[in-house]
Amino acid sequence: MIIIRPNPTSDSSKNTTKLTKYNKSRSSIPDDVQTLRKNDRSRSLIDLAKKLGQSDPAAGWKHGMNLNNLNDRAEFMAELMSSWASVDPDSALAKASELGSGQLKTECIAAACGGWASRDPMAAAKWVEDNLTGPSKTQSSAAIASAWAEFAPDKATIWSSSLPPGTTSQAALSKALKVWVDSDPKAASDWAASQPEGDKRSTALLQLAVEWADQDPTGASEWIANKAGTEEGSEMVDVLLNRWSADDPVSAANWVKSLPADQQDEAYSMVLSVWGASDPASASTWVSHFPPSKTREQAITTLAETWAGINPQAAVSWTLDLPDSAEKNKALDQSVRVWALNERDSASAWINSQSVGPDADKLRSTASIVIAEHNPKDAAQMANAISNPSTRQDAIVNVVRQWRKKDPKGASEWINQQSFDTTTLQRLEP
Numbered sequence: 001m002i003i004i005r006p007n008p009t010s011d012s013s014k015n016t017t018k019l020t021k022y023n024k025s026r027s028s029i030p031d032d033v034q035t036l037r038k039n040d041r042s043r044s045l046i047d048l049a050k051k052l053g054q055s056d057p058a059a060g061w062k063h064g065m066n067l068n069n070l071n072d073r074a075e076f077m078a079e080l081m082s083s084w085a086s087v088d089p090d091s092a093l094a095k096a097s098e099l100g101s102g103q104l105k106t107e108c109i110a111a112a113c114g115g116w117a118s119r120d121p122m123a124a125a126k127w128v129e130d131n132l133t134g135p136s137k138t139q140s141s142a143a144i145a146s147a148w149a150e151f152a153p154d155k156a157t158i159w160s161s162s163l164p165p166g167t168t169s170q171a172a173l174s175k176a177l178k179v180w181v182d183s184d185p186k187a188a189s190d191w192a193a194s195q196p197e198g199d200k201r202s203t204a205l206l207q208l209a210v211e212w213a214d215q216d217p218t219g220a221s222e223w224i225a226n227k228a229g230t231e232e233g234s235e236m237v238d239v240l241l242n243r244w245s246a247d248d249p250v251s252a253a254n255w256v257k258s259l260p261a262d263q264q265d266e267a268y269s270m271v272l273s274v275w276g277a278s279d280p281a282s283a284s285t286w287v288s289h290f291p292p293s294k295t296r297e298q299a300i301t302t303l304a305e306t307w308a309g310i311n312p313q314a315a316v317s318w319t320l321d322l323p324d325s326a327e328k329n330k331a332l333d334q335s336v337r338v339w340a341l342n343e344r345d346s347a348s349a350w351i352n353s354q355s356v357g358p359d360a361d362k363l364r365s366t367a368s369i370v371i372a373e374h375n376p377k378d379a380a381q382m383a384n385a386i387s388n389p390s391t392r393q394d395a396i397v398n399v400v401r402q403w404r405k406k407d408p409k410g411a412s413e414w415i416n417q418q419s420f421d422t423t424t425l426q427r428l429e430p
Contacts, residue, residue: 042075049076053083053115060084061095074104078111085115089124092116106136114143121148125159138168145172149179154191156180161200173204178211185212189223202232209236210243217244221255228259241267245274253286265295269302276306283307284318297327304331305338312339313350320359332359333366340370347371348378352385361386365395369402376403380414396420397427404430 045067052060060080067073085092092112099105109132116124121144128140141163148156156176163169180188192208195201205227212220217240224240227233237259244252249271256267275283283303290296300322307315315335322328339347351367354360364382372379376399383395403411408430415428 042072045072045076046079049079050083053080054087057084057088057092057095074107077104077108081108081111082115082118085112086118089116089120089127093127106139109136110139110143113140114147117144117147118150121152121156121159138171141168142171142175146175146179149176153180153183153188157188157191157204161195161204165199165203170203170207173207174211177204177208178215181208181211181215185216185219185223188212202235205232206235206239209239213240213243217248218251225255225258228263234263237263237267238270241270242274245271246278249275249279249283250286265298268295268299272299272303273306276303277310280307280310280315280318292325297330300327301330301334304335308335308338309342312343312347315339316350316363329362332362336363336366337370340367344371344375348382352382356387358388361388361391365391368395368399372399372402376400376407376411377414379403384418393424393427396424400428 049060049064052063057080064073064076064080067076081092081096084095089112092115093109096105096108096112099108113124113128116127124144125141128137128144132140141160145156145160148159153176157173157180160169160172160176163172177188177192180191188208189212192201192204195204209220209224212223220240221244224233224236228237241252241256244255253268253271253275256264256271259267272283272287275286280303284307287296287299287303290299300319304315304319307318312335316332316339319328319332319335322331336347336351347367348371351360351363354363364386368379368383370379371382379399380396380403383392383399386392386395400411400415403414415425420428
């Protein structure tokens, strides 16, 4: 047999050129196009699973279990079990029960229960109650509530809230309300508000706030604003702002103005805690336009604390640039404390590099108190470098007092090595 080999100087180089071009073309495909292709593949798998669940579940089971990609397998099997159980729940659940313990088994059973619930939710609910416990019961109950709510959200929600208080009830209620809010948020809110006073009503209102805030924070805000003055409303405001601030902090902050005056400070603090964690620079620009007030003072302090947890040097630098005021002092104090607690060495190095002056004195005074908890000698040296005599004396006294609680001998030895004036020595006496 004659084997014809490619010419290494011709075909081979052509193939290499083609491969290079192919790789370049693949790498040049925009991310959104690749995402679309991935989504198309996912939809194709789901469509196939749904079809096989009705026509040939055994073949579908085999196909799904042979998928190597874990995400593909999980999506395919969930759709297969849901489709299968909608026509033959007994067989679908029996097959899912053959799986070994683990997340796939839990998800398959839950999907089957959801598929069953699409035609007979009460039967599915009874099976879950009789046969499942723990996470599997919770996930399956949630699947039932979600499927049931697609055609009877009021009944699904009532059933979910009737379950014994706990994780299962909360998960089911969350799913039912999520579907109901998507289709008719007013009806869902009317139902929640109509519940008798007590824990179940509070849970329903809070869960509704969670789901509505996730889907439509603007719509949710109109409903929650009317309840802001109540105990339940306070929690709902927190839920709304926590979610809204992550996506649209400006709108969330502007909405806070509609709240009762005695709730605004805390509400602004929540917005800025979330906003500052993602985009502190924008948050600082917004808060700088606040008119002088107690609210502004608290807002600036909250932002400084949050920012310092992410980028302490930037946070401290920002507070130093604020106009001299009580709010600047509080914000600077808080940001320096956070920095010194989280990154003592870098905080000390940066503070010690600052030019002599009132701001540097404030930095050293605040940081020395925090650093003294773990390294009193370094803290004492930092306090002793303060330029203002009165501020320096106060800082040294505070550090030494902390030092003496843990190491009185070390504190005394350090004092004896210094050249303090009589007044300072008197204040440093035990």
